[in-house]
Amino acid sequence: MGRRVAVVGAGMTRFVRRSLETGKELAWEAARCALDAAELTVDDIDAVCIGTAPDAFDGVHMKGEYLADGAGGWNKPVIRSYVGGGTGVFCAVQGWYHVASGMFDRVLVVAEEKMSSTMPHPQGAFLTIFDHITERPLEPNLLWIFALEMNRYMTTYGIEKADIARVAVKNKRNAAGHPAAQLGQADITVEDVLASEVLAWPVQRLDVSPVSDGAVAVVMAAEDVANRTCDKPVWVEGVGWNLDTAYWTNRDLAYPAYVERAARMAYEMAGITEPRREIDIVEPYDPFDYKELHHLEGLQLFGKGKAPEAARDGVLDRDGDLPSCPSGGLLGVGNPIAAAGLMKVAELFWQLRGEAGARQVPGTPHRGLAQAWGDLMQVGTVIVLGR
Amino acid sequence: MARDPFPTRSLSDREFHEGVVTVSHSVRAEYRWDAGEAIGRYLDGLRAGRIMGRECRECGRVLVPPRMFCEQCFRPTDRWVEVPGTGTVNTYSVCYVTWDLRRLTVPELPAVIDLRSGGIMHKLGDVEPGDVHIGMSVEAVWKPAEDRQGSILDIAYWKPV
Numbered sequence: 001m002g003r004r005v006a007v008v009g010a011g012m013t014r015f016v017r018r019s020l021e022t023g024k025e026l027a028w029e030a031a032r033c034a035l036d037a038a039e040l041t042v043d044d045i046d047a048v049c050i051g052t053a054p055d056a057f058d059g060v061h062m063k064g065e066y067l068a069d070g071a072g073g074w075n076k077p078v079i080r081s082y083v084g085g086g087t088g089v090f091c092a093v094q095g096w097y098h099v100a101s102g103m104f105d106r107v108l109v110v111a112e113e114k115m116s117s118t119m120p121h122p123q124g125a126f127l128t129i130f131d132h133i134t135e136r137p138l139e140p141n142l143l144w145i146f147a148l149e150m151n152r153y154m155t156t157y158g159i160e161k162a163d164i165a166r167v168a169v170k171n172k173r174n175a176a177g178h179p180a181a182q183l184g185q186a187d188i189t190v191e192d193v194l195a196s197e198v199l200a201w202p203v204q205r206l207d208v209s210p211v212s213d214g215a216v217a218v219v220m221a222a223e224d225v226a227n228r229t230c231d232k233p234v235w236v237e238g239v240g241w242n243l244d245t246a247y248w249t250n251r252d253l254a255y256p257a258y259v260e261r262a263a264r265m266a267y268e269m270a271g272i273t274e275p276r277r278e279i280d281i282v283e284p285y286d287p288f289d290y291k292e293l294h295h296l297e298g299l300q301l302f303g304k305g306k307a308p309e310a311a312r313d314g315v316l317d318r319d320g321d322l323p324s325c326p327s328g329g330l331l332g333v334g335n336p337i338a339a340a341g342l343m344k345v346a347e348l349f350w351q352l353r354g355e356a357g358a359r360q361v362p363g364t365p366h367r368g369l370a371q372a373w374g375d376l377m378q379v380g381t382v383i384v385l386g387r
Numbered sequence: 388m389a390r391d392p393f394p395t396r397s398l399s400d401r402e403f404h405e406g407v408v409t410v411s412h413s414v415r416a417e418y419r420w421d422a423g424e425a426i427g428r429y430l431d432g433l434r435a436g437r438i439m440g441r442e443c444r445e446c447g448r449v450l451v452p453p454r455m456f457c458e459q460c461f462r463p464t465d466r467w468v469e470v471p472g473t474g475t476v477n478t479y480s481v482c483y484v485t486w487d488l489r490r491l492t493v494p495e496l497p498a499v500i501d502l503r504s505g506g507i508m509h510k511l512g513d514v515e516p517g518d519v520h521i522g523m524s525v526e527a528v529w530k531p532a533e534d535r536q537g538s539i540l541d542i543a544y545w546k547p548v
Contacts, residue, residue, distance in 0.1 A: 012393060013393060013394050013395040014393045014394070014395040014397065015395075016395055016397035016398075017397070018397065018398045018403055019395050019396060019397060019398065020396035020397075020398050020402075021395060021396060026395065029394040029395065033392070033393075033394070059412055059414055116403075119411070120487050121486070121487040121488060123486045123487060123488075124486065124487065127486060131452070132418075132420055133420060133422050133423075133426050133430075133539075134426060134429070134452050134507070134539050135508055135539070137538055137539050137540050138497070138508065138509065138510060138539060138540070139486075140486075140497065140508070141482060141484065141485065141486040141495075141497075142486065143480075143482065143484065144480055144482060144497040144508075147480030147482065147497075148478045148479065148480055148497065148498070148499055148508075149478070151478045151479060151480060151521065152477065152478035152499075152521070155478070155521045179392070179393055180393040180395075198481075198483055199482070199483060199484050199488070200480045200481070200482035200483065200484065200497075201480055201481040201482075201483075201516075202480075203480070213395075214395065245458055247450075247452065247454075247458070249452075249477075249499050249505075249506040249507050249508050250450070250451075250505055250506055253477070253478060253499070
């Protein structure tokens with residue numbers, strides 16, 4: 001399908017609660033790190049793909065254009081994509097089709113989010129996702145939809161809260177090995193999660209990822225360019241994305257069918273018929289701990305309601321049979337929305353090249369999958385990378 | 388000097404509130420939304436104490452919230468159907484915080500209510516949080532007719548049958 005495309009460099013800022021840098025400065029720092037890693041300069045870049053969440057976070061309209069100067073976009077073809085929390089993986093998909101199409105040889109993909117500017121809390125900017133006529137008069141809280149979905153998931157399959165809490169523990173422990181992480185914690189326990197403040201039952205404080213500022217960038221290149229200029233290119237083997245209805249109360253909340261459709265699209269392109277056997281590491285989207293499990297099931301890596309068992313048995317640990325969120329994920333590294341998704345793609349790049357340092361999974365992973373999710377619990381975005 | 392491999396200057400709370408320059412701004416914008424054809428009629432129904440859905444004969448669904456098109460069959464829906472004001476709890480939460488994370492003294496009980504066909508987000512009432520369960524039968528508690536305004540809030544809440 002089109003030309004083969006590789007990731008040839010990745011870089012990121014630290015994820016922090018509140019950065020001194022503006023969004024544009026964060027984009028610049030991440031872009032420069034990725035270019036350095038690829039041993040390229042901005043003059044080598046043919047086009048720029050920017051991913052960033054709603055303008056309302058920043059109170060800055062035309063956010064893609066605002067970021068473009070810092071993202072290496074001056075005097076180049078630039079596009080900004082946005083599919084809610086799914087943006088960070090989608091902008092890598094967009095980078096892929098820019099190159100695969102034959103239009104561009106080298107593309108810089110930059111994802112940025114600065115959530116700390118919204119006062120008193122960035123949730124205020126999220127509230128407008130609810131239907132403005134039939135839902136917003138109820139004064140919904142963003143936590144509601146997660147709590148509602150989590151309860152439906154737990155009740156449908158008889159899942160224990162402790163098995164879900166294991167995901168938060170695993171990710172925050174994994175993040176302790178990540179030099180850019182906001183919430184790494186090597187000694188956190190399931191008891192800590194279960195004892196944390198109840199926000200919207202069954203959601204407790206430590207089930208939730210933090211508010212963060214940060215940026216991530218990757219460089220993608222066409223096959224001939226990648227082979228000529230990069231020792232260890234990491235190839236894009238499959239991409240997929242899918243959007244379900246915004247009438248979310250008419251959907252099955254126990255199972256993310258849109259993630260399955262996105263995954264099947266990516267698997268078909270990658271020639272994957274048995275994902276559980278053919279994928280070595282996975283970075284599913286984990287803004288809440290139950291979401292990681294929900295998504296692992298949608299990705300066809302575990303049967304419906306079966307992912308919690310895998311968490312309990314250590315299958316998802318860094319040294320388990322299918323390491324999940326070895327980066328530390330959104331729960332541990334942090335959740336600057338679009339940047340968090342692209343961080344997962346960068347993590348696969350480092351893991352598949354054996355460059356993940358303290359986070360490196362044992363053995364030699366050949367193939368990894370990153371997935372993100374968002375909008376009104378309705379979008380799935382997937383990318384499969386291999387070496 | 389080697390550059391920081393993961394740049395970013397993190398600000399402490401104190402720096403943010405006292406030590407660095409920030410500029411504040413509020414967006415001033417107000418909106419007046421048309422309810423549209425389908426939801427307009429839905430709100431008229433609520434004012435009259437009735438829940439109205441739209442039937443699609445192709446897939447057999449009665450759509451609540453109603454729409455003039457079926458997004459699955461991608462064709463016009465066919466007729467208005469009244470849906471009973473009873474349903475079951477598809478899922479619920481016991482929410483102890485406001486949107487900006489201030490504690491509530493009385494928790495809220497948001498829920499998705501499955502109707503005979505379709506489903507909506509609303510709140511539960513007249514019930515202790517510990518007594519709610521998924522699958523519980525509930526009925527709409529309407530505001531008095533004179534207080535209804537053609538709004539989803541014309542249903543005050545849903546209570547156990």
